Amino acid sequence: MRVEIDEDKCCGAGSCVLSAPDVFDQRDSDGVVVLLMERPGEELREAVEEAAERCPAAAITVLEQ
Incomplete structure (x- = not known):
């Protein structure tokens, strides 16, 4: 399995971090x-x-x- 993200689409909801914190994080800024x-x-x-x-x-x- 390979994961790709599209930073331009991201709205910063954070649901990915809640679901898979070992795979996703969020920029502080x-x-x-x-x-x-x-x-x-x-x-x-x-x-x-x-x-x-x-x-x-x-x-x-x-x-x-």
Whole structure:
């Protein structure tokens, strides 16, 4: 699994951080998502997929690679 983020779409809601704090963080200055782990392990799949589903701006893409 590979994760991509679109910082331009991000609205800073923070739902990704709540769902998968090992994979996502937010910049202090503006709350925009920061990707901590581009290729998280399979044990984080459920949390990452939940983060992508909960993102109100659809700024997270989960790819099978």
